[in-house]
Amino acid sequence: MIIEPAEIFKVLSVDTRVNIVELLKANGPLGVKDISEKLGITPPAVSQHLKILKLAGLVRSERKGYWIPYSINEEAMEGCREILNEVCSCGCKGTGKFKENEITTIGIDELKKYEIELQKELDRVQGRVKEIEAEK
Known part of the structure; x- marks a missing residue:
């Protein structure tokens, strides 16, 4: 189905x-x-x-x-x-990254927004690592 x-x-x-x-x-x-x-x-x-x-x-x-x-x-x-x-309209093709040729043309506001998103993802991953380590 x-x-x-x-x-x-x-x-x-x-x-x-x-x-x-x-x-x-x-x-x-x-x-x-x-x-x-x-x-x-x-x-x-x-x-x-x-x-x-x-x-x-x-x-x-x-x-x-x-x-x-x-x-x-x-x-x-x-x-x-x-x-x-x-x-998706960002052009990342699922990588979560900007296209190489777009990185130089993207404005500071978009880059800052992307930086915040990456930091949140990193925080989630680090939190999960700490949870797993605490369980051991």
Whole structure:
């Protein structure tokens, strides 16, 4: 079953679903109970969101006894990235960087904005590294 791009992004227009995807991306496969505890929402609510994400093909599940871990469907996420790259107007082609020939023509305001975005991303990565190190 092929889902139209607009439908996929409609599914991802709900913050809780995006939070679930981010959680699975950061932590790997998780069950409903783990997701529920980490996001502070009820297991039935998590199950409903996972059902929608699964129908859209964005997450997968594979029963392991009584436990059903959910994980990201990497191929579907790559498809989302490709769709965004097609409509992206910054010229980065998904790299998150300016085209080399544009870097010299971009104004200071755009470069400062880009610097802030990069710093936020770096902060998120460093925060995750610290979390992982603290768990060891």
